Amino acid sequence: MSSIIEIQGLTKKYEELTALNDLNLSIEEGAVFGFIGPNGAGKTTTMRIITTLLKPTSGKAWIAGHSVTDDPRGVRRVIGYMPDFFGVYDDMKVWEYLDFFAACYDVPVNARQSMVGDLLDLVDLGHKRDAFVDSLSRGMKQRLCLARTLAHDPQILILDEPASGLDPRARIEIRELLKELKIMGKTIFFSSHILSEVADICTSIAIMEAGNLVVHGDMEEMKRQIRTHRLIQVKVLGELAPLQERLIQLPNIADIVTSAEMELPPDTVRFDFNGDDEALSQLLGSLIGDGIKIISFHEEQGDLEDVFLQVTQGVVN
Amino acid sequence: MTFREWRTFFRTLKHNPIYQREAGLIGEPNPFYNGLRKYAFFFFLAALVLGACGGVSNRSYLLGLDPNAAILWGMVCIPAMLISMVTLYGLLMAPALTAPALRLERDRGTWDILRLTPQPVSMILVAKVLGGLRRLGIWKILLVLTAIEGLVLGIGGLFTEEGLYAVGLAGGLTAVIRPWIEILFSAALGMYLSTWVGSASVTLALTYGGLLLFRMFNNTFLWMGIWGGLLQQNEETTIALGLLFPTLMYVIAVIFLGFGIIRRANKYG
Numbered sequence: 001m002s003s004i005i006e007i008q009g010l011t012k013k014y015e016e017l018t019a020l021n022d023l024n025l026s027i028e029e030g031a032v033f034g035f036i037g038p039n040g041a042g043k044t045t046t047m048r049i050i051t052t053l054l055k056p057t058s059g060k061a062w063i064a065g066h067s068v069t070d071d072p073r074g075v076r077r078v079i080g081y082m083p084d085f086f087g088v089y090d091d092m093k094v095w096e097y098l099d100f101f102a103a104c105y106d107v108p109v110n111a112r113q114s115m116v117g118d119l120l121d122l123v124d125l126g127h128k129r130d131a132f133v134d135s136l137s138r139g140m141k142q143r144l145c146l147a148r149t150l151a152h153d154p155q156i157l158i159l160d161e162p163a164s165g166l167d168p169r170a171r172i173e174i175r176e177l178l179k180e181l182k183i184m185g186k187t188i189f190f191s192s193h194i195l196s197e198v199a200d201i202c203t204s205i206a207i208m209e210a211g212n213l214v215v216h217g218d219m220e221e222m223k224r225q226i227r228t229h230r231l232i233q234v235k236v237l238g239e240l241a242p243l244q245e246r247l248i249q250l251p252n253i254a255d256i257v258t259s260a261e262m263e264l265p266p267d268t269v270r271f272d273f274n275g276d277d278e279a280l281s282q283l284l285g286s287l288i289g290d291g292i293k294i295i296s297f298h299e300e301q302g303d304l305e306d307v308f309l310q311v312t313q314g315v316v317n
Numbered sequence: 318m319t320f321r322e323w324r325t326f327f328r329t330l331k332h333n334p335i336y337q338r339e340a341g342l343i344g345e346p347n348p349f350y351n352g353l354r355k356y357a358f359f360f361f362l363a364a365l366v367l368g369a370c371g372g373v374s375n376r377s378y379l380l381g382l383d384p385n386a387a388i389l390w391g392m393v394c395i396p397a398m399l400i401s402m403v404t405l406y407g408l409l410m411a412p413a414l415t416a417p418a419l420r421l422e423r424d425r426g427t428w429d430i431l432r433l434t435p436q437p438v439s440m441i442l443v444a445k446v447l448g449g450l451r452r453l454g455i456w457k458i459l460l461v462l463t464a465i466e467g468l469v470l471g472i473g474g475l476f477t478e479e480g481l482y483a484v485g486l487a488g489g490l491t492a493v494i495r496p497w498i499e500i501l502f503s504a505a506l507g508m509y510l511s512t513w514v515g516s517a518s519v520t521l522a523l524t525y526g527g528l529l530l531f532r533m534f535n536n537t538f539l540w541m542g543i544w545g546g547l548l549q550q551n552e553e554t555t556i557a558l559g560l561l562f563p564t565l566m567y568v569i570a571v572i573f574l575g576f577g578i579i580r581r582a583n584k585y586g
Contacts, residue, residue, distance in 0.1 A: 048429075051433060053429055053432060053433070073435060073437075076434070076435060077435060081429070081430070081433050083429050083430070085426030086425070087425065087426035087430045088425065088427070089344055089346075089427060090425070091344040091345040091346065091348075092343065092344035093344075096343055096344060100334050100338065100343055101334075101430070101434070103334035104334050104335065104434040104435075104436060105434055105435060106435060148430070
């Protein structure tokens with residue numbers, strides 16, 4: 001796959017403050033990219049630069065081949081941007097709002113009516129077509145705003161904290177919508193500080209702190225890289241003691257704990273394993289060969305919170 | 318922006334969604350103006366009284382200039398008063414239409430979204446100003462009145478005893494252009510100040526202050542004093558330039574304000 005967003009050495013300074021420091025990123029077409037970091041990390045600054053709303057102090061960025069500094073109009077045609085603030089006209093009707101922005105994007109009048117209907121169906125607001133935006137709930141307004149970003153059928157969606165301030169149900173709805181957009185082939189670049197939300201839908205992430213990129217890459221791969229030891233859980237039929245005794249004797253194994261010692265599923269042992277997939281496969285074979293009745297053997301997936309806590313230091317700009 | 322793009326923009330202006338919205342055809346973009354319209358009677362009254370005084374005094378210098386001009390003054394007196402009234406009403410109401418235009422967009426979080434549409438910021442702003450001003454509803458009458466006054470003053474110069482053609486021409490030109498440019502100045506000043514000031518009411522008050530100051534230091538008599546007194550020009554040149562220069566200053570101010578608004582708007586959000 002080719003890169004659809006390419007950022008090289010992007011820096012933004014406000015007098016003494018460096019909001020963004022030498023950012024380098026490459027995002028592939030069709031990716032769902034999670035941009036994570038605490039407030040003041042430089043997420044919004046990055047998004048405002050790549051959407052052409054802000055000029056960088058130095059560095060370059062290309063969106064679908066268009067330079068953000070040299071060809072801002074080209075960039076604007078291929079992106080749909082949702083700011084962290086709602087961005088809706090409360091005095092308009094729902095359909096008017098979408099129609100207005102479609103007109104701003106020069107969508108022909110005869111195409112607009114069906115397009116508005118399709119977009120409202122997509123975000124499940126068809127029943128609110130003639131309602132005033134003012135009367136919508138916060139979650140509905142957010143979905144409407146997302147529909148607006150699609151009015152000109154952009155390749156890339158840049159969403160700043162799309163689920164910020166929403167209740168759990170509305171957050172789930174937004175997440176499902178993003179999944180649907182991913183299926184439609186959109187490249188989604190979105191920021192969030194709700195880590196579980198990012199973990200659920202992202203194919204790659206970047207973690208920012210105090211204007212610096214701390215880590216960037218494919219999410220699963222990154223979790224694996226960051227974890228120096230692999231956490232393995234084994235559930236057995238019957239006594240745990242034979243398994244424990246056997247594990248103590250084996251190399252590359254440490255920190256063995258059982259369900260009696262910490263919160264784990266019943267009859268389960270967890271341990272740190274330092275080895276590759278081949279070694280892990282040999283370990284499983286060896287345990288079965290020793291007559292231990294294994295009913296479950298799996299590697300714990302470290303969650304994004306672990307990654308985040310490991311790579312960030314709590315520095316704020 | 319190329320000339321061609323601007324030409325297309327103006328040709329299709331009435332279909333421009335931003336213009337339509339600002340003109341009140343899509344939703345209600347400006348609750349501040351609606352609130353202010355409750356007091357429109359007082360604005361109208363102010364325009365009536367001040368316009369009557371201003372309209373008469375502005376033309377009275379013609380009396381002293383040439384005995385024949387008394388007829389001319391008589392002819393332009395009524396349209397001049399009406400123009401003055403309509404212009405004053407426009408001056409007072411225009412900033413109420415343009416001052417909140419950018420501020421509200423920013424408060425709603427829609428300014429960034431508008432900036433990301435293919436429409437350049439300069440065109441968005443022009444569409445906003447023109448759409449907003451359309452709501453004043455004074456343009457047709459102003460067009461008729463300025464055309465009449467301009468024509469009378471322009472031709473009138475030919476009939477003065479001393480053949481004050483330049484004065485007639487300057488007077489005619491000023492009569493046609495000045496009301497429009499003054500209202501545009503008022504609208505632009507309101508919009509510019511709104512990019513610095515948070516409250517629409519404060520913006521409006523500042524705009525009125527700015528208008529008053531600008532009028533005080535940019536009027537025909539002051540410029541006549543400069544050209545005649547300081548620069549020792551002859552009477553005809555003094556009056557002609559005295560008539561033209563205030564308008565010219567308004568044009569220059571509008572251009573500067575336009576650039577200022579675009580500059581601020583690009584950083585706004």
